[in-house]
Amino acid sequence: xxxxxxxxxxxxxxxxxxxxxxxxTGLTGMVSLAQASIFGVGAYATALCLTSGGxxxxxxxxxxxxxxxxVSFVIGMLAVxxxxxxxxxxxxxxxxxxxxxITNWESFTGGPFGIRGIDPLRxxxxxxxxxxxxxxxxxxxxxxxxxxAQRVARSPFGRVLRAVRxxxxxxxxxxxxxxxVKLIVALTSGGxIGLAGGLFATTAGFIDPTSFTxxxxxxxxxxxxxxxxxxxxxxxxxxxxxxxxxxxxxxxGMPAPMIGNIRQILYGLVLIVILMFRPRGLWGKYSLxxxx
Numbered sequence: 001x002x003x004x005x006x007x008x009x010x011x012x013x014x015x016x017x018x019x020x021x022x023x024x025t026g027l028t029g030m031v032s033l034a035q036a037s038i039f040g041v042g043a044y045a046t047a048l049c050l051t052s053g054g055x056x057x058x059x060x061x062x063x064x065x066x067x068x069x070x071v072s073f074v075i076g077m078l079a080v081x082x083x084x085x086x087x088x089x090x091x092x093x094x095x096x097x098x099x100x101x102i103t104n105w106e107s108f109t110g111g112p113f114g115i116r117g118i119d120p121l122r123x124x125x126x127x128x129x130x131x132x133x134x135x136x137x138x139x140x141x142x143x144x145x146x147x148x149a150q151r152v153a154r155s156p157f158g159r160v161l162r163a164v165r166x167x168x169x170x171x172x173x174x175x176x177x178x179x180x181v182k183l184i185v186a187l188t189s190g191g192x193i194g195l196a197g198g199l200f201a202t203t204a205g206f207i208d209p210t211s212f213t214x215x216x217x218x219x220x221x222x223x224x225x226x227x228x229x230x231x232x233x234x235x236x237x238x239x240x241x242x243x244x245x246x247x248x249x250x251x252x253g254m255p256a257p258m259i260g261n262i263r264q265i266l267y268g269l270v271l272i273v274i275l276m277f278r279p280r281g282l283w284g285k286y287s288l289x290x291x292x
């Protein structure tokens with residue numbers, strides 16, 4: 001039961017990241033493969049504050065959001081200066097740089113050994129220190145992110161985002177600066193993903209670089225594409241499905257060492273099928289090519 005609750009918590013955290021990614025990729029058309037770096041920076045910021053900085057939770061989680069926004073600002077500037085494939089390659093470079101820093105700066109981040117003994121989430125006198133409470137906090141975070149994304153998508157600003165995604169020249173002609181819009185969305189998305197990283201660190205109690213690799217960024221983008229670009233529920237459902245699939249393999253007699261490899265194969269097959277037969281994903285409103 002505790003393990004099932006932990007999976008619910010992880011799936012909900014991934015849903016937060018996928019929904020926030022859809023704000024930039026689905027609504028605004030900025031394709032990025034650096035989500036895991038933002039997530040990782042938020043997680044490490046929280047972990048460092050709680051294990052060595054002596055900072056209260058009231059400052060640790062906001063610092064996680066701020067740290068995610070810093071990385072997202074760089075990604076947003078890249079999206080303003082570059083287009084298409086060049087921008088995607090640039091985000092991969094950011095991802096690799098952040099991963100290299102957290103892996104090799106052992107005196108600060110613990111290097112490949114990571115950081116242990118991270119305190120559980122605490123809000124005022126409420127302490128989230130059981131699997132059930134972890135799951136509740138994560139589900140509430142996912143629902144809050146979903147509500148925020150829906151509000152943005154249905155607002156006048158959401159229409160501006162779609163205008164920038166579909167035709168930047170048109171957006172400029174009606175007095176909207178695409179560069180300014182992209183930076184706002186990047187900062188918003190980065191803050192949310194940074195908070196998700198902080199929530200993950202306090203839920204797991206241990207973090208290391210293996211949770212924040214390029215493969216994880218690809219997995220996040222897969223969740224968004226599978227669920228559907230430009231929707232709000234789609235990425236959340238995509239995250240839950242792609243996290244749940246590998247766990248099902250544990251109950252069909254699949255040897256543990258094979259599960260990771262089978263998972264990667266399944267992810268690849270799912271993406272191929274979706275891109276070939278349903279480019280808009282299960283609930284998407286447009287395909288990836290339309291946003292580039």
